[in-house]
Every structure is written in structure tokens, then in C-alpha cells.
Amino acid sequence: MSGFAEVVLPHLDAAVRLARWITRDPVAAEDVVQDACVRALQYFPSFRGGDGRAWLLQIVRNTAYGRLARRGRSAETEMDEASLEVADPAPDPEAMMQQGEAMGQLEGALAALPLELRECLVLREFEEMSYRDIARVTGVPVGTVMSRLWRARQSLIKLQAGAAS
Numbered sequence: 001m002s003g004f005a006e007v008v009l010p011h012l013d014a015a016v017r018l019a020r021w022i023t024r025d026p027v028a029a030e031d032v033v034q035d036a037c038v039r040a041l042q043y044f045p046s047f048r049g050g051d052g053r054a055w056l057l058q059i060v061r062n063t064a065y066g067r068l069a070r071r072g073r074s075a076e077t078e079m080d081e082a083s084l085e086v087a088d089p090a091p092d093p094e095a096m097m098q099q100g101e102a103m104g105q106l107e108g109a110l111a112a113l114p115l116e117l118r119e120c121l122v123l124r125e126f127e128e129m130s131y132r133d134i135a136r137v138t139g140v141p142v143g144t145v146m147s148r149l150w151r152a153r154q155s156l157i158k159l160q161a162g163a164a165s
Contacts, residue, residue, distance in 0.1 A: 004044045007052035008037065009142055012131070014053060015060045022064040029064075036063040037146050109159040117152035120145055 015036060019029035036059045047055060110118055116138075123134045131149075135142045 002049075002052070004041060005141060005143060007044070007047065008040055008056050011053040011056045012037075012142065015056055018057055018060050019064050022061065023068070028067070032064045032067055033060060034146050034150060035067070036060040037143065038150055039063065041143070041147075105160065106156075109156050112159060113152055113155055117148050117155065120148040121152040121156075124149055 012033065015033045016029055019032040019036075020026055023029050023032060036056070040056055040059050043059075110121065113121065119138060120134055123137060124131075131142045131145050134145045138145065140148075
């Protein structure tokens, strides 16, 4: 039987394409694929061989639809509501002040992350690098990058929840 990387990693591009078609949002699609890969890694011991692409795409599909259901929307509703949103061109001073405070909290939370998690998160979120490019820069497999990003995000959520208390 092949390893996780041999079964899943060759099909990440297909997973992203599928997630983009379902969510109609490239950022949400990447999050869906990341969540799906974490699930695939968790359930890999139950993979009995066969078509790894189909197995992964099924997990991606279920993850995408689960995310949409948690947000209480279908893929079609998501597109319709997004097309109706119009940004207010005038910045709200109170919102700008709150955004500045939030950025300060985010910077503090980022600084508290271990270096390996922080570097992956910064390369992805601030430099907008792909998982593959981050893997090349850090010298680790793409699966490790996805795991580090997931752990970094979970740590930020916990740090923000602790700061809000």
C-alpha cells in the first residue's frame, strides 16, 4: 500500500479546483482543501487502496458542503449574496480604530507562535504564497505545511479567545 503523500499529494490541484467550484471562493476553497487533507490524514489508515483521487475528492466535496451548511448557505446562495454586496467607499473612523486594535492583537498572537508555525502562516497569509512554494521555501513536504498552517490557525484562535476573556 502506498503512503499518504503518494496517494493524496498528486491530487491537490484537483482538490483545489473542486473546492473552488463548490465554494466559488478561492480562499474558502483553500481552507476546505486544508481541512479535507487533515481529515484524509486522520482517516488514511482506513484507506484500502484504489483510486486515491476519487477518495480525496469525496472528502473535499463533503468538507465543502459541510462548511456551507454550517454557514447556513448553499453554493448558489453564496454566489448570489456575494454579487449583491457593495462596499461603502467611505471608511468608518470607529471601524478603522477597531481594525488597528485587532491588527495589534493579531501581531501579538503571531509573535507568540512557535517559529515553524509563524513562518508558514506569514508566508501564506501575508505573502500569499502557495502551499507548494511554502514547502520549497521551508524545505518540508506540502502536507507538513498544511499541518503547520492548521496548527497555527488553531493556536491563533485559542490565543484570541483567551485575550477576549
